[in-house]
Amino acid sequence: MNEASDAVVDVRDVAYTVGGRPIFDGLDITARRGRITAFMGPSGTGKTTLLRLITGQAYAERGSVRVFGEEVSKMSSKELFALRRRMGMLFQNGALLTDLDVYENVAFPLREHTDLPEPLVRQLVLTKLHAVGLRGAARLMPSELSGGMARRVALARAIVMDPDILIYDEPFVGLDPISMGVICRLIKQMNEALGITSIVVSHDVQELATIAHDSYLLSQGRVVASGTPAELARSDSAEVRQFMDGLADGPVPFHYPADDYRNELLNGGPK
Protein backbone atom coordinates (compact mmCIF):
# COMPACT_ATOMS: atom_id res chain seq x y z
CA MET A 1 0.00 0.00 0.00
CA ASN A 2 1.29 3.44 -0.87
CA GLU A 3 1.23 5.23 2.46
CA ALA A 4 1.97 8.72 1.20
CA SER A 5 -0.95 8.97 -1.24
CA ASP A 6 -3.14 7.18 1.26
CA ALA A 7 -2.73 9.82 3.92
CA VAL A 8 -5.79 12.05 4.21
CA VAL A 9 -4.39 13.95 7.16
CA ASP A 10 -0.64 14.20 7.45
CA VAL A 11 0.97 16.06 10.35
CA ARG A 12 4.77 16.37 10.23
CA ASP A 13 7.15 17.72 12.87
CA VAL A 14 4.61 20.16 14.26
CA ALA A 15 5.38 22.55 17.09
CA TYR A 16 2.74 24.63 18.84
CA THR A 17 2.86 26.67 22.02
CA VAL A 18 0.16 28.36 24.06
CA GLY A 19 1.23 31.22 26.31
CA GLY A 20 4.87 30.09 26.26
CA ARG A 21 3.97 26.52 27.20
CA PRO A 22 4.82 24.00 24.47
CA ILE A 23 1.77 21.89 23.56
CA PHE A 24 3.46 20.03 20.71
CA ASP A 25 7.07 19.65 19.81
CA GLY A 26 7.89 17.47 16.83
CA LEU A 27 4.50 15.83 16.43
CA ASP A 28 4.07 13.30 13.57
CA ILE A 29 0.68 11.82 12.83
CA THR A 30 -1.07 10.27 9.85
CA ALA A 31 -4.73 9.44 9.30
CA ARG A 32 -5.27 7.17 6.33
CA ARG A 33 -8.13 6.97 3.90
CA GLY A 34 -11.11 4.90 4.91
CA ARG A 35 -9.76 4.07 8.35
CA ILE A 36 -10.66 5.03 11.89
CA THR A 37 -7.70 6.71 13.55
CA ALA A 38 -7.78 7.32 17.27
CA PHE A 39 -5.84 9.94 19.17
CA MET A 40 -5.67 9.07 22.83
CA GLY A 41 -3.97 10.70 25.73
CA PRO A 42 -4.42 12.18 29.16
CA SER A 43 -6.34 15.44 29.52
CA GLY A 44 -4.30 18.50 28.67
CA THR A 45 -2.08 16.83 26.10
CA GLY A 46 -3.49 18.93 23.30
CA LYS A 47 -5.82 16.44 21.63
CA THR A 48 -8.37 19.16 20.95
CA THR A 49 -5.59 21.51 19.84
CA LEU A 50 -4.56 18.89 17.30
CA LEU A 51 -8.07 18.97 15.88
CA ARG A 52 -7.89 22.76 15.68
CA LEU A 53 -4.68 22.46 13.68
CA ILE A 54 -6.19 19.92 11.31
CA THR A 55 -9.32 22.00 10.73
CA GLY A 56 -7.43 25.26 10.27
CA GLN A 57 -8.73 26.96 13.41
CA ALA A 58 -5.14 27.33 14.58
CA TYR A 59 -1.81 27.21 12.79
CA ALA A 60 1.35 25.33 13.70
CA GLU A 61 4.43 27.35 14.49
CA ARG A 62 6.68 24.81 12.82
CA GLY A 63 6.18 21.78 10.59
CA SER A 64 3.37 21.00 8.20
CA VAL A 65 -0.27 20.01 8.50
CA ARG A 66 -1.59 18.61 5.23
CA VAL A 67 -5.16 17.57 4.56
CA PHE A 68 -5.85 15.92 1.20
CA GLY A 69 -2.25 16.81 0.37
CA GLU A 70 -2.82 20.55 0.84
CA GLU A 71 -1.01 22.60 3.44
CA VAL A 72 -3.73 23.96 5.75
CA SER A 73 -1.78 27.02 6.89
CA LYS A 74 -1.28 28.20 3.29
CA MET A 75 -4.99 28.14 2.43
CA SER A 76 -6.98 31.29 1.83
CA SER A 77 -10.11 31.56 3.93
CA LYS A 78 -12.12 30.59 0.84
CA GLU A 79 -10.06 27.43 0.34
CA LEU A 80 -10.34 26.69 4.04
CA PHE A 81 -14.13 26.94 3.88
CA ALA A 82 -14.09 24.67 0.82
CA LEU A 83 -11.98 22.18 2.79
CA ARG A 84 -14.34 22.33 5.76
CA ARG A 85 -17.25 21.46 3.54
CA ARG A 86 -15.51 18.11 3.00
CA MET A 87 -15.21 17.62 6.76
CA GLY A 88 -17.84 16.81 9.32
CA MET A 89 -17.11 17.47 12.94
CA LEU A 90 -18.83 16.15 16.00
CA PHE A 91 -18.31 18.38 19.02
CA GLN A 92 -18.05 17.20 22.59
CA ASN A 93 -21.55 18.31 23.51
CA GLY A 94 -23.02 18.33 20.04
CA ALA A 95 -22.95 22.13 19.65
CA LEU A 96 -26.44 22.12 18.18
CA LEU A 97 -27.84 25.53 17.38
CA THR A 98 -30.16 26.16 20.31
CA ASP A 99 -32.70 28.29 18.47
CA LEU A 100 -33.39 25.66 15.80
CA ASP A 101 -35.16 22.33 16.25
CA VAL A 102 -33.53 18.99 15.47
CA TYR A 103 -34.79 18.94 11.88
CA GLU A 104 -33.56 22.46 11.13
CA ASN A 105 -30.22 21.76 12.80
CA VAL A 106 -29.59 18.86 10.44
CA ALA A 107 -30.89 20.89 7.50
CA PHE A 108 -28.69 23.88 8.41
CA PRO A 109 -25.62 23.02 6.25
CA LEU A 110 -27.90 22.18 3.30
CA ARG A 111 -29.75 25.47 3.56
CA GLU A 112 -26.51 27.42 3.86
CA HIS A 113 -24.59 25.72 1.07
CA THR A 114 -27.09 24.34 -1.41
CA ASP A 115 -30.19 25.43 -3.25
CA LEU A 116 -31.96 22.10 -3.00
CA PRO A 117 -35.76 22.10 -3.23
CA GLU A 118 -37.56 21.55 0.07
CA PRO A 119 -38.73 17.96 -0.67
CA LEU A 120 -35.14 16.92 -1.31
CA VAL A 121 -33.89 18.66 1.85
CA ARG A 122 -36.61 16.85 3.77
CA GLN A 123 -35.61 13.52 2.32
CA LEU A 124 -31.91 14.03 3.10
CA VAL A 125 -32.60 15.21 6.64
CA LEU A 126 -34.96 12.36 7.43
CA THR A 127 -32.55 9.81 5.95
CA LYS A 128 -29.70 11.04 8.13
CA LEU A 129 -31.91 11.26 11.20
CA HIS A 130 -33.12 7.74 10.55
CA ALA A 131 -29.51 6.56 10.33
CA VAL A 132 -28.90 7.77 13.88
CA GLY A 133 -32.28 6.48 15.05
CA LEU A 134 -33.85 9.88 15.77
CA ARG A 135 -36.27 10.41 12.89
CA GLY A 136 -39.03 10.56 15.49
CA ALA A 137 -37.32 13.40 17.33
CA ALA A 138 -37.21 15.71 14.31
CA ARG A 139 -39.39 18.39 15.89
CA LEU A 140 -37.81 18.44 19.34
CA MET A 141 -35.67 21.39 20.43
CA PRO A 142 -32.05 20.76 21.47
CA SER A 143 -32.94 21.56 25.11
CA GLU A 144 -35.33 18.59 25.10
CA LEU A 145 -32.63 16.07 24.14
CA SER A 146 -30.45 13.93 26.38
CA GLY A 147 -26.67 14.20 25.99
CA GLY A 148 -26.49 11.05 23.91
CA MET A 149 -29.36 12.13 21.67
CA ALA A 150 -27.82 15.56 21.12
CA ARG A 151 -24.62 13.92 19.99
CA ARG A 152 -26.51 11.65 17.59
CA VAL A 153 -28.29 14.65 16.10
CA ALA A 154 -24.93 16.38 15.75
CA LEU A 155 -23.66 13.28 13.98
CA ALA A 156 -26.59 13.40 11.56
CA ARG A 157 -25.78 17.06 10.92
CA ALA A 158 -22.10 16.25 10.42
CA ILE A 159 -22.86 13.69 7.69
CA VAL A 160 -25.65 15.56 5.92
CA MET A 161 -23.21 17.09 3.40
CA ASP A 162 -21.61 13.65 2.79
CA PRO A 163 -18.14 14.59 4.05
CA ASP A 164 -14.92 12.71 3.26
CA ILE A 165 -13.60 13.06 6.79
CA LEU A 166 -15.48 12.84 10.05
CA ILE A 167 -13.85 14.20 13.17
CA TYR A 168 -15.10 13.23 16.60
CA ASP A 169 -14.01 15.34 19.57
CA GLU A 170 -14.40 13.28 22.74
CA PRO A 171 -17.57 11.53 21.56
CA PHE A 172 -17.95 9.39 24.68
CA VAL A 173 -17.56 11.95 27.44
CA GLY A 174 -20.40 11.95 29.96
CA LEU A 175 -22.48 9.25 28.30
CA ASP A 176 -24.16 6.29 29.95
CA PRO A 177 -23.01 2.83 28.76
CA ILE A 178 -25.96 2.40 26.40
CA SER A 179 -25.46 5.75 24.67
CA MET A 180 -21.74 5.04 24.55
CA GLY A 181 -22.40 1.75 22.79
CA VAL A 182 -24.75 3.47 20.36
CA ILE A 183 -22.19 6.14 19.46
CA CYS A 184 -19.49 3.51 19.12
CA ARG A 185 -21.61 1.49 16.73
CA LEU A 186 -22.52 4.60 14.74
CA ILE A 187 -18.87 5.61 14.32
CA LYS A 188 -18.09 2.15 13.02
CA GLN A 189 -21.15 2.17 10.77
CA MET A 190 -20.36 5.57 9.25
CA ASN A 191 -16.88 4.37 8.51
CA GLU A 192 -17.88 1.04 7.00
CA ALA A 193 -21.04 2.01 5.13
CA LEU A 194 -19.94 5.39 3.81
CA GLY A 195 -16.19 4.82 3.65
CA ILE A 196 -15.61 8.00 5.60
CA THR A 197 -12.12 8.54 6.99
CA SER A 198 -12.65 9.01 10.71
CA ILE A 199 -10.58 10.67 13.37
CA VAL A 200 -11.58 10.08 16.98
CA VAL A 201 -10.10 11.98 19.87
CA SER A 202 -10.83 10.39 23.21
CA HIS A 203 -9.41 8.92 26.36
CA ASP A 204 -11.83 6.02 26.57
CA VAL A 205 -9.38 3.22 25.86
CA GLN A 206 -11.89 0.37 25.94
CA GLU A 207 -14.30 1.95 23.50
CA LEU A 208 -11.59 2.95 21.08
CA ALA A 209 -10.05 -0.50 21.11
CA THR A 210 -13.23 -1.93 19.62
CA ILE A 211 -13.45 0.50 16.71
CA ALA A 212 -10.07 2.06 15.86
CA HIS A 213 -7.87 0.72 13.08
CA ASP A 214 -4.88 2.86 14.04
CA SER A 215 -4.22 4.62 17.28
CA TYR A 216 -1.79 7.15 18.64
CA LEU A 217 -1.06 7.78 22.26
CA LEU A 218 -0.09 11.39 22.90
CA SER A 219 1.60 12.56 26.03
CA GLN A 220 3.46 15.74 26.87
CA GLY A 221 3.45 17.08 23.34
CA ARG A 222 4.53 14.08 21.35
CA VAL A 223 3.47 10.64 20.21
CA VAL A 224 4.62 8.12 22.80
CA ALA A 225 3.19 5.10 21.05
CA SER A 226 1.32 4.21 17.90
CA GLY A 227 -0.11 1.12 16.27
CA THR A 228 -3.29 -0.91 16.41
CA PRO A 229 -5.11 -0.88 19.73
CA ALA A 230 -3.97 -4.47 20.27
CA GLU A 231 -0.35 -3.47 19.80
CA LEU A 232 -0.76 -0.66 22.28
CA ALA A 233 -2.36 -3.00 24.78
CA ARG A 234 0.70 -5.27 24.58
CA SER A 235 3.26 -2.48 24.80
CA ASP A 236 5.39 -2.35 27.91
CA SER A 237 6.57 1.25 27.66
CA ALA A 238 5.97 3.04 30.94
CA GLU A 239 3.89 5.82 29.37
CA VAL A 240 1.59 3.38 27.57
CA ARG A 241 1.15 1.22 30.65
CA GLN A 242 0.30 4.19 32.84
CA PHE A 243 -2.40 5.35 30.46
CA MET A 244 -3.81 1.96 29.51
CA ASP A 245 -3.94 0.73 33.10
CA GLY A 246 -4.98 4.04 34.62
CA LEU A 247 -2.10 4.33 37.08
CA ALA A 248 -2.12 7.48 39.17
CA ASP A 249 1.63 7.99 39.16
CA GLY A 250 4.20 7.35 36.45
CA PRO A 251 5.73 9.34 33.62
CA VAL A 252 2.77 11.68 34.05
CA PRO A 253 3.37 12.63 37.69
CA PHE A 254 0.59 12.59 40.28
CA HIS A 255 1.92 15.74 41.93
CA TYR A 256 1.79 19.09 40.26
CA PRO A 257 5.32 20.57 40.50
CA ALA A 258 5.75 22.05 44.00
CA ASP A 259 8.37 22.95 46.54
CA ASP A 260 9.70 20.39 48.94
CA TYR A 261 6.78 19.09 51.02
CA ARG A 262 8.69 18.90 54.30
CA ASN A 263 10.13 22.36 53.83
CA GLU A 264 6.73 23.86 53.04
CA LEU A 265 5.00 22.29 56.06
CA LEU A 266 7.68 22.92 58.66
CA ASN A 267 9.14 26.23 57.62
CA GLY A 268 6.09 27.89 56.17
CA GLY A 269 7.57 27.48 52.69
CA PRO A 270 9.57 29.97 50.68
CA LYS A 271 8.98 33.59 51.57
Add this chain to the structure above:
Amino acid sequence: MNADTDSLPVAALRRIGAMTLFLVQVLARIGPALLRPGLIVRQIYNAGARSLVIIMLSGMFVGMVLGLLGFDVFQRFGSEDYVGVLAALGNLKVLGPVLTALLFAGRAGTALTSEIGLMKSTEQLTAMQMMAVDPVRYVVVPRFLGGFIAMPLLAATFTVIALYGAQLIGVQQMGVDAGAYWSQTQNAVDLHDVWEGVVKSLVFGVAVSLVAVYEGYHSQPTPEGVGLATTRTVVISSVLVLLLNYLLTAAFLRTH
Protein backbone atom coordinates in the same frame (compact mmCIF):
# COMPACT_ATOMS: atom_id res chain seq x y z
CA MET B 1 1.79 43.84 24.16
CA ASN B 2 0.45 42.23 27.29
CA ALA B 3 -3.23 42.92 27.81
CA ASP B 4 -3.03 42.12 31.54
CA THR B 5 -0.47 44.78 32.40
CA ASP B 6 -1.93 47.65 30.37
CA SER B 7 -2.79 50.80 32.22
CA LEU B 8 -6.41 51.90 32.00
CA PRO B 9 -6.02 54.40 29.12
CA VAL B 10 -4.03 51.90 27.05
CA ALA B 11 -6.58 49.19 27.70
CA ALA B 12 -9.39 51.57 26.77
CA LEU B 13 -7.63 52.54 23.54
CA ARG B 14 -7.01 48.91 22.73
CA ARG B 15 -10.69 48.13 23.20
CA ILE B 16 -11.79 51.08 21.07
CA GLY B 17 -9.44 49.90 18.33
CA ALA B 18 -10.70 46.32 18.54
CA MET B 19 -14.32 47.47 18.46
CA THR B 20 -13.69 49.66 15.44
CA LEU B 21 -12.12 46.75 13.59
CA PHE B 22 -15.05 44.57 14.57
CA LEU B 23 -17.46 47.25 13.30
CA VAL B 24 -15.65 47.19 9.95
CA GLN B 25 -16.02 43.39 9.86
CA VAL B 26 -19.72 43.71 10.63
CA LEU B 27 -20.33 46.46 8.07
CA ALA B 28 -18.53 44.44 5.38
CA ARG B 29 -21.01 41.60 5.89
CA ILE B 30 -24.20 43.62 5.90
CA GLY B 31 -24.69 43.06 2.17
CA PRO B 32 -24.68 39.25 2.32
CA ALA B 33 -26.71 39.31 5.54
CA LEU B 34 -29.48 41.31 3.86
CA LEU B 35 -30.12 38.29 1.64
CA ARG B 36 -31.58 36.59 4.71
CA PRO B 37 -34.17 39.16 5.88
CA GLY B 38 -35.90 36.56 8.04
CA LEU B 39 -32.98 36.46 10.45
CA ILE B 40 -33.00 40.26 10.79
CA VAL B 41 -36.75 40.49 11.30
CA ARG B 42 -36.51 37.95 14.11
CA GLN B 43 -33.85 40.09 15.80
CA ILE B 44 -35.90 43.27 15.42
CA TYR B 45 -38.66 41.40 17.19
CA ASN B 46 -36.27 40.18 19.92
CA ALA B 47 -34.60 43.53 20.53
CA GLY B 48 -37.53 45.81 19.71
CA ALA B 49 -40.92 44.28 20.34
CA ARG B 50 -39.77 42.58 23.52
CA SER B 51 -38.44 45.88 24.92
CA LEU B 52 -41.64 47.74 24.10
CA VAL B 53 -43.44 47.37 27.43
CA ILE B 54 -40.54 48.58 29.57
CA ILE B 55 -39.89 51.45 27.17
CA MET B 56 -43.54 52.56 27.22
CA LEU B 57 -43.83 52.27 30.97
CA SER B 58 -40.63 54.21 31.53
CA GLY B 59 -41.62 56.86 28.99
CA MET B 60 -44.89 57.41 30.81
CA PHE B 61 -43.22 57.95 34.18
CA VAL B 62 -40.47 60.18 32.79
CA GLY B 63 -43.06 62.33 31.03
CA MET B 64 -45.13 62.61 34.18
CA VAL B 65 -42.10 63.64 36.22
CA LEU B 66 -41.25 66.28 33.63
CA GLY B 67 -44.80 67.58 33.96
CA LEU B 68 -44.40 67.87 37.73
CA LEU B 69 -40.90 69.30 37.59
CA GLY B 70 -41.83 71.79 34.88
CA PHE B 71 -44.87 72.92 36.82
CA ASP B 72 -42.86 73.23 40.04
CA VAL B 73 -40.12 75.32 38.39
CA PHE B 74 -42.20 77.50 36.10
CA GLN B 75 -44.91 78.38 38.61
CA ARG B 76 -42.20 80.09 40.66
CA PHE B 77 -41.83 82.51 37.76
CA GLY B 78 -45.53 82.55 37.00
CA SER B 79 -44.99 80.98 33.62
CA GLU B 80 -46.64 77.57 33.87
CA ASP B 81 -47.48 77.73 30.16
CA TYR B 82 -43.89 76.71 29.48
CA VAL B 83 -44.28 73.22 31.02
CA GLY B 84 -44.94 71.85 27.53
CA VAL B 85 -41.78 73.44 26.16
CA LEU B 86 -39.59 71.86 28.80
CA ALA B 87 -41.22 68.47 28.32
CA ALA B 88 -41.00 68.59 24.53
CA LEU B 89 -37.43 69.82 24.25
CA GLY B 90 -36.16 67.71 27.13
CA ASN B 91 -37.69 64.57 25.69
CA LEU B 92 -36.94 65.12 22.04
CA LYS B 93 -33.36 66.24 22.45
CA VAL B 94 -32.06 64.35 25.46
CA LEU B 95 -34.25 62.16 27.63
CA GLY B 96 -35.97 60.19 24.86
CA PRO B 97 -32.84 58.96 23.10
CA VAL B 98 -30.64 58.70 26.21
CA LEU B 99 -33.04 56.90 28.53
CA THR B 100 -34.20 54.62 25.74
CA ALA B 101 -30.58 53.75 24.97
CA LEU B 102 -29.84 53.03 28.64
CA LEU B 103 -32.94 50.88 29.03
CA PHE B 104 -32.20 49.24 25.70
CA ALA B 105 -28.67 48.39 26.88
CA GLY B 106 -30.07 46.82 30.03
CA ARG B 107 -32.89 44.93 28.37
CA ALA B 108 -31.80 44.05 24.82
CA GLY B 109 -28.03 44.62 24.98
CA THR B 110 -27.51 42.17 27.83
CA ALA B 111 -29.73 39.63 26.08
CA LEU B 112 -27.63 39.92 22.92
CA THR B 113 -24.35 39.58 24.79
CA SER B 114 -25.36 36.62 26.87
CA GLU B 115 -26.98 34.87 23.92
CA ILE B 116 -23.90 35.20 21.71
CA GLY B 117 -21.62 34.40 24.66
CA LEU B 118 -23.57 31.22 25.39
CA MET B 119 -23.46 30.23 21.73
CA LYS B 120 -19.72 30.67 21.90
CA SER B 121 -19.26 28.73 25.13
CA THR B 122 -21.35 25.82 23.82
CA GLU B 123 -19.17 25.75 20.68
CA GLN B 124 -22.06 26.73 18.40
CA LEU B 125 -19.96 29.44 16.78
CA THR B 126 -17.05 27.04 16.20
CA ALA B 127 -19.51 24.48 14.85
CA MET B 128 -20.71 27.06 12.32
CA GLN B 129 -17.16 27.78 11.28
CA MET B 130 -16.63 24.06 10.85
CA MET B 131 -19.73 23.93 8.66
CA ALA B 132 -18.14 26.68 6.57
CA VAL B 133 -20.70 29.23 7.77
CA ASP B 134 -19.35 32.58 8.88
CA PRO B 135 -20.73 33.23 12.40
CA VAL B 136 -20.24 36.98 12.05
CA ARG B 137 -22.57 36.98 9.05
CA TYR B 138 -25.08 34.49 10.45
CA VAL B 139 -25.15 35.43 14.15
CA VAL B 140 -23.61 38.86 14.70
CA VAL B 141 -24.79 40.97 11.77
CA PRO B 142 -28.53 40.18 12.05
CA ARG B 143 -28.41 40.99 15.78
CA PHE B 144 -26.50 44.19 15.18
CA LEU B 145 -28.95 45.28 12.49
CA GLY B 146 -31.92 44.27 14.61
CA GLY B 147 -30.69 46.49 17.44
CA PHE B 148 -29.79 49.32 15.10
CA ILE B 149 -33.27 49.33 13.56
CA ALA B 150 -35.19 48.78 16.80
CA MET B 151 -33.47 51.48 18.86
CA PRO B 152 -34.72 54.62 17.00
CA LEU B 153 -38.23 53.16 16.84
CA LEU B 154 -38.18 52.58 20.59
CA ALA B 155 -36.82 56.08 21.20
CA ALA B 156 -39.65 57.54 19.12
CA THR B 157 -42.19 55.50 21.08
CA PHE B 158 -40.63 56.59 24.36
CA THR B 159 -40.72 60.26 23.35
CA VAL B 160 -44.34 60.23 22.21
CA ILE B 161 -45.51 58.52 25.37
CA ALA B 162 -43.43 60.86 27.54
CA LEU B 163 -45.02 63.88 25.82
CA TYR B 164 -48.43 62.41 26.57
CA GLY B 165 -47.42 61.80 30.19
CA ALA B 166 -46.21 65.39 30.61
CA GLN B 167 -49.42 66.87 29.29
CA LEU B 168 -51.40 64.47 31.47
CA ILE B 169 -49.81 66.04 34.55
CA GLY B 170 -49.33 69.58 33.27
CA VAL B 171 -52.71 70.11 31.63
CA GLN B 172 -55.06 67.52 33.11
CA GLN B 173 -53.87 67.51 36.70
CA MET B 174 -52.18 70.86 37.32
CA GLY B 175 -54.58 72.79 35.19
CA VAL B 176 -52.27 74.57 32.76
CA ASP B 177 -54.38 75.94 29.91
CA ALA B 178 -54.24 73.42 27.07
CA GLY B 179 -54.19 76.09 24.35
CA ALA B 180 -51.26 77.93 25.93
CA TYR B 181 -49.45 74.68 26.69
CA TRP B 182 -49.52 73.43 23.11
CA SER B 183 -49.03 76.77 21.36
CA GLN B 184 -45.92 77.54 23.44
CA THR B 185 -44.64 74.06 22.61
CA GLN B 186 -45.32 74.54 18.92
CA ASN B 187 -43.51 77.89 18.91
CA ALA B 188 -40.45 76.58 20.72
CA VAL B 189 -39.85 73.29 18.93
CA ASP B 190 -38.57 73.23 15.38
CA LEU B 191 -37.33 70.56 13.04
CA HIS B 192 -33.74 71.00 14.18
CA ASP B 193 -34.70 69.72 17.63
CA VAL B 194 -36.43 66.70 16.16
CA TRP B 195 -33.36 65.95 14.07
CA GLU B 196 -31.19 66.09 17.15
CA GLY B 197 -33.25 63.31 18.71
CA VAL B 198 -33.29 61.25 15.54
CA VAL B 199 -29.54 61.48 15.01
CA LYS B 200 -28.87 60.67 18.64
CA SER B 201 -31.06 57.61 18.65
CA LEU B 202 -29.40 56.34 15.46
CA VAL B 203 -25.93 56.86 16.92
CA PHE B 204 -26.88 55.29 20.25
CA GLY B 205 -28.42 52.37 18.36
CA VAL B 206 -25.10 51.69 16.65
CA ALA B 207 -23.14 52.16 19.89
CA VAL B 208 -25.23 49.91 22.13
CA SER B 209 -25.74 47.20 19.51
CA LEU B 210 -22.05 47.17 18.62
CA VAL B 211 -20.92 46.96 22.25
CA ALA B 212 -23.43 44.17 22.92
CA VAL B 213 -22.45 41.96 19.97
CA TYR B 214 -18.74 42.71 20.42
CA GLU B 215 -18.75 41.74 24.10
CA GLY B 216 -20.72 38.58 23.39
CA TYR B 217 -18.54 37.53 20.49
CA HIS B 218 -15.32 38.15 22.39
CA SER B 219 -16.41 36.82 25.77
CA GLN B 220 -14.42 34.11 27.50
CA PRO B 221 -16.31 30.89 26.70
CA THR B 222 -17.04 30.07 30.34
CA PRO B 223 -20.00 30.80 32.65
CA GLU B 224 -17.98 33.53 34.44
CA GLY B 225 -16.81 34.91 31.11
CA VAL B 226 -20.35 35.32 29.81
CA GLY B 227 -21.43 36.95 33.08
CA LEU B 228 -18.54 39.41 32.96
CA ALA B 229 -19.21 40.20 29.32
CA THR B 230 -22.85 40.97 30.12
CA THR B 231 -21.80 43.32 32.89
CA ARG B 232 -19.32 45.03 30.57
CA THR B 233 -22.06 45.53 27.99
CA VAL B 234 -24.14 47.53 30.46
CA VAL B 235 -21.22 49.52 31.86
CA ILE B 236 -19.50 50.33 28.58
CA SER B 237 -22.60 51.09 26.57
CA SER B 238 -24.10 53.27 29.33
CA VAL B 239 -20.94 55.35 29.68
CA LEU B 240 -20.56 55.49 25.91
CA VAL B 241 -24.15 56.69 25.47
CA LEU B 242 -23.73 59.46 28.05
CA LEU B 243 -20.43 60.54 26.52
CA LEU B 244 -21.80 60.56 22.98
CA ASN B 245 -24.86 62.39 24.23
CA TYR B 246 -22.68 65.21 25.50
CA LEU B 247 -20.73 65.43 22.25
CA LEU B 248 -23.87 65.39 20.11
CA THR B 249 -25.67 67.92 22.31
CA ALA B 250 -22.68 70.23 21.94
CA ALA B 251 -22.60 69.66 18.19
CA PHE B 252 -26.30 70.47 17.80
CA LEU B 253 -26.24 73.54 20.03
CA ARG B 254 -27.18 76.78 18.26
CA THR B 255 -26.65 80.14 19.86
CA HIS B 256 -29.59 82.37 19.19
